[in-house]
Amino acid sequence: MKTATPNKPHWPALPRPRQIVVVLIISVLIAWVTTPIFQSPFWLVLRRTTFIAMVMLLAFTVSGTWRLQWMPRWIPRWLVQVLAICFLAPFASLAAYVAIAGNFMNFIKANNLLSGFATSTIFAIFFGSIVAVVAINREGKQRERADRLQLELEKNALEREVLDARLRLLQAQIEPHFLFNTLANVQALVEVGSENAAPVLRHLIAYLRAAMPRLNDADATLENEMQLVSAYLEIMHMRMPDRLQFELKLAPELNSLRFPAMALLTLVENAVRHGIDPGTESGHIEVGGRQDASSGMVTLWVTDTGIGMAETAVPGTGLANVRARLQAYFGKDASVDLHEQTPHGLRVELIFHPGAKA
Known part of the structure; x- marks a missing residue:
């Protein structure tokens, strides 16, 4: 007999589809704005921007899910996520420009790529931090609304249980009261013949x-x-x-x-x-x-x-x-x-x- 295969749970460290779509839209906007600065074809800037943005998105979700053992508990989660983005921004930019140059040595020798790398890193840290703060603030508000809704649902369920218990108690008091009074009426008829x-x-x-x-x-x-x-x-x-x-x-x-x-x-x-x-x-x-x-x-x-x-x-x-x-x-x-x-x-x-x- 075959047993049903349980659904695999979503790994919380991975970005959600909605996050990916939002980051793609932001990447297109940033690439469109910065193309004149880099003096490169739009599609090249978009490809580089999208790669850097996806690496930073992964850093954002992973750092928000995992907390290293050595990390003090008093450090807020949002700070860890912003620091993770700022830390990985240079490495993501470096990987993107090395891929364009073909190898690391060609990248070192090309002065225009070095200046582009520096500019991309600054933009990545700037825009990445802003988007991360906005996303963290939005997630916090959504979490608060979800907590309030859950609390309200639990409160309503508890009130319903209390009300049902109260009704059962009151009805339990009435039922024997009515039954015994009715039987007493019959007894009175029997006693007088x-x-x-x-x-x-x-x-x-x-x-x-x-x-x-x-x-x-x-x-x-x-x-x-x-x-x-x-x-x-x-x-x-x-x-x-x-x-x-x-x-x-x-x-x-x-x-x-x-x-x-x-x-x-x-x-x-x-x-x-x-x-x-x-x-x-x-x-x-x-x-x-x-x-x-x-x-x-x-x-x-x-x-x-x-x-x-x-x-x-x-x-x-x-x-x-x-x-x-x-x-x-x-x-x-x-x-x-x-x-x-x-x-x-x-x-x-x-x-x-x-x-x-x-």
Whole structure:
């Protein structure tokens, strides 16, 4: 069986294609400017300039990648690269002119080549240092941007993990709270020997079969939530048919809105347990939602005509978790407001913008 050959990594000491293209363009410009000075054909000057520039580019990349063992760590990388260019500039110029003369002895004997060599060396050090400083400055800025981007990505990933962990914790607190309260309602029917105990238990089992797969559903929608609310209120209506009536009024355009699972159901359960159940009169629960066309703000509400909220009442875990989960989904501006109803009862409103980010 053949094994895949791994891709060879790029050797960092070698110039990148983009660097080579830039150096070639600069070589053409320098050759065009200096041709009158050397009084030589343009193509000869270009060939010599390109050779020197490529040698200096290699010196730039190698010196930026390698750090000699004897070199103190306090010496900055940019200084090493500039010194490497200045050091190799005379040797690159010498090699170019020796190639033109044919051999070293001919080069020594030709005075015009010696003067050209000196001029080329000065130009190489001058232009090479300028280009190197500009390239180092540009690389530094790119490195800073890349570091900032990487830091921002890591920060966002960490915030996402913290947010997910927070949502899981809050939902884990709500799920047993709802389940045990619902089972307590069934227990109460059984203890008083109500004929509705068996039907309610059957509906509860069917309800839990539908609800349990959605408890950890990160993609739950308001339509899913209203289905659970409806099933729950049907069970509560069977438990106390003469004392509980309910109505659902969710705007159809909100059905597909992403929403934290069981958040609205927690408010409905509180309305039944703390509003309707303790009273002696018949009560009514309304669950609805609408979206403001101009601002885009969504308002969900749960109203009941129960006993209302006592002045000394302290919001429980369920309400605190709903507020925390709502803000985790829709940002810190999302709110949970409580309003007393006239003549009695309570209205809980969830207000948020669906496009807001946590």
